[in-house]
Structure formats: structure tokens, C-alpha cells
Amino acid sequence: MSETEPGVLARVRLGHEERVVALLRERGALSRAELGALSGLSRSTLSDIAGALVARGAVVVTTPESAGRKRPPGRPAELLTLNPDTGQAIGLDFGHRRVHVAVANAAQEVIGTAALGYARTTSWQRRLEIACGLVDSLRTGLGPLHGIGVGVTGPLGRTAEQTRRVTALTDALGERFGVPVAVDNNTRLAALAEMVRGAGKGFSDVVYARLSEGVGGGIVVSGRLLRGAGGGAGEIGHIPVDPAGAPCSCGGRGCLETVASVPAVVSAAGAADLPGALEALEAGEASAVAAFDRAGRALGFALASVCNTVSPARIVVGGEVAVPRVLAAAEAALAVHLPPAQRLPAHPAALGDEVGALGALALVAHDSPLLIGYPGGTGRGEDES
Amino acid sequence: MSETEPGVLARVRLGHEERVVALLRERGALSRAELGALSGLSRSTLSDIAGALVARGAVVVTTPESAGRKRPPGRPAELLTLNPDTGQAIGLDFGHRRVHVAVANAAQEVIGTAALGYARTTSWQRRLEIACGLVDSLRTGLGPLHGIGVGVTGPLGRTAEQTRRVTALTDALGERFGVPVAVDNNTRLAALAEMVRGAGKGFSDVVYARLSEGVGGGIVVSGRLLRGAGGGAGEIGHIPVDPAGAPCSCGGRGCLETVASVPAVVSAAGAADLPGALEALEAGEASAVAAFDRAGRALGFALASVCNTVSPARIVVGGEVAVPRVLAAAEAALAVHLPPAQRLPAHPAALGDEVGALGALALVAHDSPLLIGYPGGTGRGEDES
Numbered sequence: 001m002s003e004t005e006p007g008v009l010a011r012v013r014l015g016h017e018e019r020v021v022a023l024l025r026e027r028g029a030l031s032r033a034e035l036g037a038l039s040g041l042s043r044s045t046l047s048d049i050a051g052a053l054v055a056r057g058a059v060v061v062t063t064p065e066s067a068g069r070k071r072p073p074g075r076p077a078e079l080l081t082l083n084p085d086t087g088q089a090i091g092l093d094f095g096h097r098r099v100h101v102a103v104a105n106a107a108q109e110v111i112g113t114a115a116l117g118y119a120r121t122t123s124w125q126r127r128l129e130i131a132c133g134l135v136d137s138l139r140t141g142l143g144p145l146h147g148i149g150v151g152v153t154g155p156l157g158r159t160a161e162q163t164r165r166v167t168a169l170t171d172a173l174g175e176r177f178g179v180p181v182a183v184d185n186n187t188r189l190a191a192l193a194e195m196v197r198g199a200g201k202g203f204s205d206v207v208y209a210r211l212s213e214g215v216g217g218g219i220v221v222s223g224r225l226l227r228g229a230g231g232g233a234g235e236i237g238h239i240p241v242d243p244a245g246a247p248c249s250c251g252g253r254g255c256l257e258t259v260a261s262v263p264a265v266v267s268a269a270g271a272a273d274l275p276g277a278l279e280a281l282e283a284g285e286a287s288a289v290a291a292f293d294r295a296g297r298a299l300g301f302a303l304a305s306v307c308n309t310v311s312p313a314r315i316v317v318g319g320e321v322a323v324p325r326v327l328a329a330a331e332a333a334l335a336v337h338l339p340p341a342q343r344l345p346a347h348p349a350a351l352g353d354e355v356g357a358l359g360a361l362a363l364v365a366h367d368s369p370l371l372i373g374y375p376g377g378t379g380r381g382e383d384e385s
Numbered sequence: 386m387s388e389t390e391p392g393v394l395a396r397v398r399l400g401h402e403e404r405v406v407a408l409l410r411e412r413g414a415l416s417r418a419e420l421g422a423l424s425g426l427s428r429s430t431l432s433d434i435a436g437a438l439v440a441r442g443a444v445v446v447t448t449p450e451s452a453g454r455k456r457p458p459g460r461p462a463e464l465l466t467l468n469p470d471t472g473q474a475i476g477l478d479f480g481h482r483r484v485h486v487a488v489a490n491a492a493q494e495v496i497g498t499a500a501l502g503y504a505r506t507t508s509w510q511r512r513l514e515i516a517c518g519l520v521d522s523l524r525t526g527l528g529p530l531h532g533i534g535v536g537v538t539g540p541l542g543r544t545a546e547q548t549r550r551v552t553a554l555t556d557a558l559g560e561r562f563g564v565p566v567a568v569d570n571n572t573r574l575a576a577l578a579e580m581v582r583g584a585g586k587g588f589s590d591v592v593y594a595r596l597s598e599g600v601g602g603g604i605v606v607s608g609r610l611l612r613g614a615g616g617g618a619g620e621i622g623h624i625p626v627d628p629a630g631a632p633c634s635c636g637g638r639g640c641l642e643t644v645a646s647v648p649a650v651v652s653a654a655g656a657a658d659l660p661g662a663l664e665a666l667e668a669g670e671a672s673a674v675a676a677f678d679r680a681g682r683a684l685g686f687a688l689a690s691v692c693n694t695v696s697p698a699r700i701v702v703g704g705e706v707a708v709p710r711v712l713a714a715a716e717a718a719l720a721v722h723l724p725p726a727q728r729l730p731a732h733p734a735a736l737g738d739e740v741g742a743l744g745a746l747a748l749v750a751h752d753s754p755l756l757i758g759y760p761g762g763t764g765r766g767e768d769e770s
Contacts, residue, residue, distance in 0.1 A: 229697055230727055232727050251723075252724060306694050309619070310604070310613050310695065311613020313614035338623075339623075
């Protein structure tokens, strides 16, 4: 087709431009060198496209200082961002006990964050009111609102009750703000946030695992968050690590979660709670050391499997159980199960409690309607008619 | 941006058109219903776009008979394909003992196939001549050549020697035919072929495993073959299935390949070769039954891990070891390790020895330069300047 179809070069050019805009939307401020590395475009092609976007006012050039970066020695490299005044996005993360809110401009700069607690028994109607109050206090009227990203606990679609609740929540938000609402589980969103502004920054293929009350994760492939046809992509906590292991709450057996979650580690350490287990680990108590080492080995075993499946560039591990001893045991297990060329270190996660809300912000950029219909889009809002 | 940037609707339209063309290029003949399901576009949008493409001569309408499909009862549904006269592609699969060649037109119809054996000691120069001779006998001068796909044995880039050899091979082919040459390992290509025209047809998220002399596989996510940042995506044979398992040739330990490859099963069954092991299985000999069951359980354990990582829609298993008893044991293990909603059957592969060459043909369509710069492209030929 390429020889015969007219307009191919114009299409290719539009494709390049679209890719540059998408990278700036998804990653925030980038230098020309970073844009080149992430897009695969040559310096000359990139310069041409960036010039046209700047001339149209879609993209602005800033210096590292104004984007909050450390100034490198010598002449500072210019950074490109989408024009920050062209819009805002809201990220919400509804945890079991608290909602986190973050607001960003079109340049992916976080304008404000807030969090407020509630009881486990607080109604969803009330949680929504709390979240909207926080949003109102953070939105300072700079440009139109593009979209809202929402993180919720637990794998999406696992129960009809959760589906009903999530639908009601997104409907209410869409009606109140009049913009598209994208939703995903907040552990998966944390993977996106770590790629955009955390320990996975600069990489496009990131595996994220979180060892917390449960064990979850997220997989980013070629810069896109993987959901999978069955919606269960990134469920690292349910990768089996022992054919004869303990039954898991998911209905499976021998899942990583049965040995590497907070309750599993606390119980194996013979402690009352996680601070107690960590203290016993610190004191070198044999049962605690064994419990954390076992969690780390199992994590490494599961990550070896993930590496053979998607071959990432970066592994990031977060959650309260991801202490240095656990990461070291995971790396030792990775070394046992992967050939040297395929081994990767397990980097500790860089973002704090706000990671879910930041991931929800990133979700808005990734689910942008500008990406409608493109291969590799995330499968949302694909049909405008 | 969507509110302020001009030309957004034209871009969206171009994106839709590009997606329809890409699906027809990658999948061959599709009905309007299949195109709708795969593209996510509405009937009206699709009808509009298909009409324009047919008017421009890029797409033609055929009936199922002419595309070699069984005629369904009642009025036959029309099929859309790219205009078959607009070009051809060549797929080559260089195995250890034989080269397979396939030639297809732009509608992804296979015009011809051929295979010719050589010795393990045959030089690469001579293998190339053999392949080119077969290509010349199959190319009947219908339209320009678009590209060549090449399958080779073993994971790409594992050794410097292989990299040197593959580069020399693709350079020679590119020079001789004057078109782009795409290359990948032939097990991964088999995954693509099974998706396009085998047991994964109609699905976009397919996991393929092959139990043969070695154990390999391929992962297709959202219709794209996954290579991964480290190039090792889909190495299902090296997913660990036993923390204390046997050392593997890859340098790891307890890999699936150490229990589910032909040599592993033959050895565990106490047989001389695979036909002997299969005969012993047929006769119900305990050691053979145990060997095949163990291979199947380990396969299911590894596939449970893959399912939790990428959440596919379809599992396909090929290779000489993938006999019904092995698939049944794999499904039983999947049932132990996955919750009911996530379980999938293990479908036997549908394609024969030519699967690698057919996958190489599919690779040409997937690596098309028309996809340059689009998110989700496969990362080849991304910079034309």
C-alpha cells in the first residue's frame, strides 16, 4: 500500500505529531533528548514537529527552573510541555479509609493535592461529597477541565456489587463535572504514576508490585497500562509461587499474596502487627527473618515469571512489606531464575500515599479522547458516534 | 486540548480509517461484523469509512466463497479485504533442518508455500540461496513486494554470533529484494500466525506456548506481538515452575522447559525418543503417564502466572508434547491456581509446520511502515529520516 496510496507522508507526519503530543500529555515536561529517546524520532524530525506545535501555541518551551527541576551545570536544556493553560485534570483515589485528590494542569504539573479520612462505614454518597469538596478547594479556575481519573480498591469487575458501585460513582462524577471519567483499580494506577513521575520515570516498560494488606501490581507495556482482555492484567499477587501452597482469598492456591501480604508476613513472624514484625526483623529474631525472606523469595520467583512474560525495562516494588531485606531476597531469587542478561534490580517505589491519585491523573492523559482509534489505545471511549 | 485544537475531528477520522486498514492488513478478509468487533467502531462509522476506502480502490468487497470460507446458510455476509493486487509479502522460516517459504497478497491470502530441507551443517549463504530459489518459484508477478518477514530459531540477541548471523541474513535479503526485512524468533511468530489464521483467530489477546525440543511461546496484547524492552517477552519456557527445580540451559533454575520439553518428557518417561514415550503413554505405563502429567501440570502452573500478568482472551498450545493428556493436566492446574472467572481452556494449536512462515508473513503486516509513529507500533522502522 505504501507505494500506491496517496497522502501517506502526510499521515506519517500526523502520526509523529500525535506521538509527540501524546508523550507530553502522558509524561509532562520533557527535554528534546528525552522526547527523542521516548518517541524514537530523529533530532531533525523532532525539531520540525516541535517548532510547528510551538507556533500553534499547543506546546510551550520552559527552562528546568520553571518546571521545578535542578539546573544542570552549563547551559540549561530547554523543556517542552503542553501549554499548561489549556486545561486541567482531576485524580481521585478512594481508599478504604480516605480519599486522595490531585489536580494537574495540561503540562502534567500537579497544582494541588488534598486528602481527607472517612470511616469504613461512610456511605459512597458521603465519600463523593467529601471528594467534590476537596476538588472545589483545589480548582483555581485555570482553563477547562479535560477529564477525571478515579482509583478504587480491588480488581475491577470482580463482583457485581463493586461494578454497580463504581458505575454509580463515575456516573455521578461525570454528571457533576460534565467530562469523561476513567476508572481503574488504584494499585494498577500506582504503576502508571511510578512510570510518569516515580521510580519508573523515563521507562516505557515497567512492572510494579505492591506488598500491602493485599498484594497487587500493574504492568506498563510500551508506555500503556495493561488491562488485558479479561481485565485481570497485573494481578501479581495472584501469581502462583507454590503448587501445593495455601488457599488464597481469590479462589486459587499458593498465590504470592498468601506469603507476601502484611497479614501473611505478620502471621509467619508470630507478631501482633506489622510494626511488631518489623521490630522483630530489626532485632534479628529467626521467625521474623524467615518470614520476610520467604516473602522476598516468593516475590522474586513471581517477578521472574513476569519478566519471562513481558520482558520489562524496570521493576518497581512498593508497599509496607517492601523493606530492603525483602527486596534483597527478591533480587537473589531473580538471580536464581533468570539468565544474567535478563536480570533487573528491584527498585523501591518513589511515591507516597498520593500515588493512587497521581495515577488517576495519569489515567486521564492515557485515556485521552485524542487517542481514539489508535492501535495501542486503552480501549476506552473508542467510538464517538 | 480537544476543545481548543483545530482539526481534531479530521484526526479522529484518519485514526479510524488507519485502524480499519491496519486490521485488514493484519487479519486478512473480515466481515463488517468482525471489523466492528475488532475495531470497536460503530456500524455507521464503519460503513462510512469502508465506503470511502472501497471508492478509493484500497479495499475490495468479496463473498465468502471467493475468500475460501464455508458459505453460511442464508444470504452470505460480504467480506472486506485490502485490494489483493496492491502488493505481496514473503514469509521465510529458517529452521534447524529446513526452510519454509510462504507468499501472500495484500489481502493476506496465501498464494503459495514451499519447504526444502538442508543439513545442520549447511552454510547460511547456501540456506539463503535455497530460500531465494523457492521465493522465485512462488512469486508470480502480482503487484509490488511490500516486505519480507523472517523467522529464526532461538531468542533473538541471546548471543553475539546469532546477532551477527541474523544481521547478515536480513541485509542480504534487503539488498536482493529492495524491501524492508523484519525478523523475530519463529516461536514468537507462531503466536502471531495462530492469532491471524489459527486457533486464536478473532481474538486480540492471545497467549501461545509451544512444547517441542525446547519450550517457547509468544504473547499478543491488543493485537500486537509483544517483544518487551529486554526482547525476552513470551519466553514461557523459562517461567520458573519449581523454586528448587533442575538447572536450565538458560542459566536459570526450575524453568518450565526442564519438565515440559521433548527431552525432559522422554527422559522422565524412561523412553528412547518421543514416539516411544507416546507409545508408553498410550499403553498406560506409569512412568510415561507421570511424565506427561507432570509436564501438563507445570504448563498450567506457568500459564496461571501468564494469565495473572497479561489476562488474555485465548490460550493456544502447540508442539509435539501438547497431546490431549498434557492439555487436560494443564487445564486442571489452571483450575487450581486461577479463580473461576479468570480460567480459560487450553486450545490445541491449529497450524502445522508452516506456522513460522505464516507468522513471518503476519510480521510484515504488523511491522508495516504505515504504522510508523503510532502508539502501540512494534518499535521497528520508527524513524524514516
